[in-house]
Amino acid sequence: MIVITLTKVPRSLRGDLTKWCQEIQTGVYVGNVSARIRDQLWDRIMRDVGNGQATMVFNAQNEFGYQIRTTRIDYEVVDFDGIPLVKRLNRVEGPVKHGFSNAAKWRKAKKFTQKRVLSDNTISFISLDVETTGLDVSKDQIISIGAVKKSADGVKEKFYEFIKSDKKIPENITKLTGITNSILENEGVELSEALLKLKEFVEDTPIVGYNLSFDDKFISMAFRNLNESDLSNKLIDLMPVVKKKNKFLDDYRLGTVLEKYEIENLKPHESLSDADATMKLAEKLIKNGDLEI
The missing domain is CATH 3.30.70.240 (Alpha-Beta Plaits)
Structure with missing residues (x-):
């Protein structure tokens, strides 16, 4: 039962x-x-x-x-x-800063994603995606992080890291992502190093993602396991925005949504490629007046 x-x-x-x-x-x-x-x-x-x-x-x-x-x-x-x-778990250390808890971040994300006002195109934001060994945040591990930053002048920077793992990658994950144990061993960095670089890359820039709660849970758990402070950026999940705008899609997987918005993703389930496609999705939603950063 x-x-x-x-x-x-x-x-x-x-x-x-x-x-x-x-x-x-x-x-x-x-x-x-x-x-x-x-x-x-x-x-x-x-x-x-x-x-x-x-x-x-x-x-x-x-x-x-x-x-x-x-x-x-x-x-x-x-x-x-x-x-x-x-x-x-007690995740609050020291004085509580209003708006930096996960609950506050998601309330802010909901507030901003429900606004249907055209955003100023000069706003800088970041799209983020992670690949993991599975779906269980308590047992599985991050194996790659991809992010794309769009600056106020429209210039884009990219962040991409493989993460070393002490566990064998399941065959279905390798088949899905193309990531092997050999790739992680030869090209991967320690999780602590990748998270430090990620913090430096995102700074205080707003972060968008598709089904972003999944990525945020894994990243938050990783920071907690390392006894490091979590990201405090404003988080905006594009999934509820898309669902509100498109009520009759067959499903709301990223691939289905990208096809609906005529966005090509050359390497699905590669974190950097998914982050790049998510950036393009956010740009289309902004252009259509469905999203404000």
Whole structure:
């Protein structure tokens, strides 16, 4: 048996879950599926959760008889001698600066993405994308970071780093991204070095992304694991902007959206190529009056 709780997720995800589970209360789903279907459901949740939150509890052979997965970044599931425990994380160190928490960042992102006013084209902003070994922020790792910065005068700079990993990259990830263990070993840098370079690159410039909560969760977790301060940039997710403007797309994967806006992405699932395509998407949304940075 599995129990899934959802908060502030897209309706499409709720609809997908009702194919396998029964909604016994708003946002609470119960089902009895195989381990394979359970893992596929979690992959779908991680892909489509957007700015919302999700937690899954399922049967497992441990002392408690169950295991926990969650997308929440204020909690961490830890294994204590085979017992799953939920640890509440205190991410605030020193004086609280208003507007720099993740909740505040997403409120600001929602506020700005819902405005349908043509933005000043002289605004500088950055598009960001990461590739990872999987979808679980508590277990998987960042293996590449790509970003494109557009300056106020229209000049673009690019940032691209492979990240060394102490784990073998799953075959499906290599097939999807083209990234191999050999590439990471020969061309990769340590995560701490990549994050430092990323901070220097983004400075205080606004950041856009597609399904940006996914990238932000992995980057935030990486900074936390290194005991470093997180990025405090303004974050703007393009996915809700696109969904509001285009209500009848077959799906809202980046590839589908780029095709809708006639944007070519030569290397899908390469972080730099995805970041470049996302930059072009943001520029089109600005031009159409659907986005303000």
